Amino acid sequence: MATEVLVVGAGPTGLALACGLTAAGVQVRVVDAAAGPATTSRAMALQPRGVEVLDRLGALGELPDRALPIDRLVMFVDGRELASLRIGQALRPGDPGALLVSQAEIEGALRDRLAALGGTVEWGQRVTAVQPDADGVTVGLDGATEVRAAWVVGADGAHSAVRKAAGIGFAGMPLIERFLLADVHADLNRPRNATAAWLRGAGMLVAMPLPGADLWRLMAPAPPDGPDDPGPDDVVAHLAAVLAAEAGGTVHSAEWTSVFRIQRRLASAYRRGRVLLAGDAAHIHSPFGGQGMNTGIGDAENLAWKLALVVSGRAEATLLDSYGAERRPIAKDVLATTSSVTLGALGHGRAARLLRDRVAVPLLNQGWLQRLIIGKASQLQVSYRRGPLGARRWPPGGPRPGDRVRNRGCVRADGTAIRLHDALGPSWALLGPDPLAEIARARLGEVIGLRGGGEALLVRPDGHLAWRGTDPDALRGWLDRALGPRTGVLTG
Numbered sequence: 001m002a003t004e005v006l007v008v009g010a011g012p013t014g015l016a017l018a019c020g021l022t023a024a025g026v027q028v029r030v031v032d033a034a035a036g037p038a039t040t041s042r043a044m045a046l047q048p049r050g051v052e053v054l055d056r057l058g059a060l061g062e063l064p065d066r067a068l069p070i071d072r073l074v075m076f077v078d079g080r081e082l083a084s085l086r087i088g089q090a091l092r093p094g095d096p097g098a099l100l101v102s103q104a105e106i107e108g109a110l111r112d113r114l115a116a117l118g119g120t121v122e123w124g125q126r127v128t129a130v131q132p133d134a135d136g137v138t139v140g141l142d143g144a145t146e147v148r149a150a151w152v153v154g155a156d157g158a159h160s161a162v163r164k165a166a167g168i169g170f171a172g173m174p175l176i177e178r179f180l181l182a183d184v185h186a187d188l189n190r191p192r193n194a195t196a197a198w199l200r201g202a203g204m205l206v207a208m209p210l211p212g213a214d215l216w217r218l219m220a221p222a223p224p225d226g227p228d229d230p231g232p233d234d235v236v237a238h239l240a241a242v243l244a245a246e247a248g249g250t251v252h253s254a255e256w257t258s259v260f261r262i263q264r265r266l267a268s269a270y271r272r273g274r275v276l277l278a279g280d281a282a283h284i285h286s287p288f289g290g291q292g293m294n295t296g297i298g299d300a301e302n303l304a305w306k307l308a309l310v311v312s313g314r315a316e317a318t319l320l321d322s323y324g325a326e327r328r329p330i331a332k333d334v335l336a337t338t339s340s341v342t343l344g345a346l347g348h349g350r351a352a353r354l355l356r357d358r359v360a361v362p363l364l365n366q367g368w369l370q371r372l373i374i375g376k377a378s379q380l381q382v383s384y385r386r387g388p389l390g391a392r393r394w395p396p397g398g399p400r401p402g403d404r405v406r407n408r409g410c411v412r413a414d415g416t417a418i419r420l421h422d423a424l425g426p427s428w429a430l431l432g433p434d435p436l437a438e439i440a441r442a443r444l445g446e447v448i449g450l451r452g453g454g455e456a457l458l459v460r461p462d463g464h465l466a467w468r469g470t471d472p473d474a475l476r477g478w479l480d481r482a483l484g485p486r487t488g489v490l491t492g
Helices: 012-023 050-057 103-116 161-168 232-247 292-311 317-346 350-364 367-378 434-444 472-483
Strands: 003-006 028-031 074-079 079-084 125-132 138-140 145-154 171-186 194-200 203-209 215-220 250-267 276-277 407-413 417-419 429-430 447-450 454-458 465-469
Touching: 003 012, 003 138, 003 292, 012 028, 012 050, 028 145, 050 103, 050 292, 050 367, 074 417, 079 350, 079 367, 125 161, 145 161, 145 292, 161 276, 161 429, 171 317, 171 407, 194 232, 194 350, 203 232, 215 232, 215 367, 232 250, 250 317, 292 317, 317 350, 317 472, 429 434, 434 454, 434 472, 454 472, 465 472
Parallel strands: 003 028, 003 145, 074 194, 145 276, 429 447
Antiparallel strands: 074 079, 125 138, 138 145, 171 215, 171 250, 194 203, 203 215, 407 417, 429 454, 454 465
């Protein structure tokens, strides 16, 4: 059976992409090798950027009500509390805060949204072959089944079968050989609105409260003298021993355990012909800072509107080159930041530990540094101004093309009120005179016209500024450069 887009992988990235494409009228199939939805997950943080994306997709739903009420990270060094860091708060009025909610719940919300749009996930479908040609891609699945698609997106994780079949490199290195995680029932005399981290020498333990009276998530690097392949009992035994030593806590039982390697790897390209990569298939890094799932969701939103324009015939395939040009530098920066945080927190070497314990951790009490950290982690500062659709040089005042446009109250052409981001996804928005909006509609399809003064702002479905100005010919020129020549462009 032929389809316009085959999405391989039903994690947050693949589901967000499928929702964005389906909402834009693209025919999508989603396949996943797993037998069914995941019920456990390592990821717990939905950063403000991720909150905005899910809201634009119509998938946020009740997630804010189910989020964990954790607002602080408390850090101990050698048993002494040295820092308390605010987490989750919005930095500016109108911006969302972070949500501490499990990846499994986020995936459930995205599946519900996909179902409401008429889509579904085909479970137990492992990719066995990917054969692209000039007109499309033939994908082999388990059971000798073949799927023909115009485009294939690999959102199938770090061990991506799509990436391997496409021959795209995934260079990088391990940061920590083994990291232990367990969700446990424990007696622990700690506030349940705060995550705690204990640092001692090269050792580390993190305890995060989970829903329930006594459920906690414990995380720590594996001991150097531990087994090469620790089993669930080994994981719980080590974490319980460290918890008892650092906080006097007692572990009674475990709900789930995991052992994983922390690596940093980045795909050499995000696109090869009709095959594209997104999420962990394109980049993996340390979980410190809660950036992975959010970076993948950002990939999905960026790719969805571009691929929808190409599939509909409104843009040439060259528009898809801007996907990697915009998103790969973001992932590269996340890799560098999370690697530095991880190595700094674990303090490899005596000098590094002295710097961590006596300088870095105490500095976390400073308000200016907390705001800097929260702003960086939020991903709301992401800008594409240096990409092929952006503008590095622009007169001062207001956002530049490529910058995120903050959510704000707006008024439709008919006088009804609307928030800017409520007008987006899959639609574009133009704040300015209707004749400019009509020019944009002729190339882009659905463009919501909003009243504006001064320069008009054309806002992309992902909330970033596409164009600013007043000259109709300048707008037509930008559209031609971004989408390609007008020949064959749909107008309906």
